[in-house]
Each structure stands twice: as structure tokens, then as C-alpha cells.
Amino acid sequence: MIKLQIIGYLGKDAVQREAAGKTVLSFSVAHTERFKSQQGVPQERTTWVDCALWDRVNMAPYLTQGTQVYVEGTPVSDAYKNSAGEAIGQLRLRVYNVQLLNGRRHDDHSKAATAGILDDDLQEQPADDLPF
Numbered sequence: 001m002i003k004l005q006i007i008g009y010l011g012k013d014a015v016q017r018e019a020a021g022k023t024v025l026s027f028s029v030a031h032t033e034r035f036k037s038q039q040g041v042p043q044e045r046t047t048w049v050d051c052a053l054w055d056r057v058n059m060a061p062y063l064t065q066g067t068q069v070y071v072e073g074t075p076v077s078d079a080y081k082n083s084a085g086e087a088i089g090q091l092r093l094r095v096y097n098v099q100l101l102n103g104r105r106h107d108d109h110s111k112a113a114t115a116g117i118l119d120d121d122l123q124e125q126p127a128d129d130l131p132f
Contacts, residue, residue, distance in 0.1 A: 014063035
């Protein structure tokens with residue numbers, strides 16, 4: 001099994017839809033890597049990962065634009081040529097674990113009780129305590 005772990009920010013609110021008789025939440029997570037070129041010029045590169053979270057509808061209100069998340073899942077990559085003939089690669093992730101990492105924990109805990117969300121769904125994980 002291949003497992004991919006990502007910490008990043010949601011680019012927009014999660015979208016809920018039905019597929020194959022099940023509910024899926026779709027969202028994109030961005031991670032920006034900052035580095036210096038060989039000439040010492042600051043650079044940055046952002047990688048977007050399209051994510052699908054199945055049968056966890058109770059997470060939808062918490063997966064909003066700008067939220068920092070830790071996601072874990074099985075990666076799927078696709079390569080194709082667009083209409084201009086350019087090679088395009090896409091990274092997708094079938095998510096089986098998601099944790100909210102930034103600031104809204106206290107507000108969300110009161111909402112969580114009525115939404116039936118498990119505490120594990122709302123756990124914050126300090127940066128120095130990450131699993132990698």
C-alpha cells in the first residue's frame with residue numbers, strides 16, 4: 001500500500017456530491033514549498049492535490065477555504081494530453097484520514113457535538129508532533 005501525507009491549505013470549500021450511491025466530499029489542498037535557486041533568488045512552488053473523502057458528510061462544514069489540514073490517503077496519478085497537445089499530470093488522493101490543524105477548534109467543538117463528529121476529526125496536531 002502506498003500512503004501519502006499532506007499538510008496544506010484548502011483552496012476553496014469542500015463540495016459534496018453523490019457518486020456510485022455514496023456521498024463524497026471533494027476538495028483541493030495546496031502545499032507551497034519555498035526555496036532559493038542556485039543563484040540565491042527566493043523561489044516558491046505550489047503543488048495542488050485533489051482530494052476525495054468518502055462517506056464523511058459530517059466534515060463538510062469544517063472543510064472551508066483557507067483551513068489548514070493534515071490529510072492522509074492513497075495517491076492516484078493521471079497523465080493525459082490536453083487539447084493543445086501538452087502533457088498534463090494530475091495528483092489525486094483518496095483520503096482516509098483528515099485532521100483540522102488551524103485555529104477554529106474551540107468554536108468547532110460546540111458544533112461538533114450536534115453534528116456527530118468524533119473528537120478525532122477535530123484534533124489539532126502541533127507542528128513538532130507530526131508523524132513524519
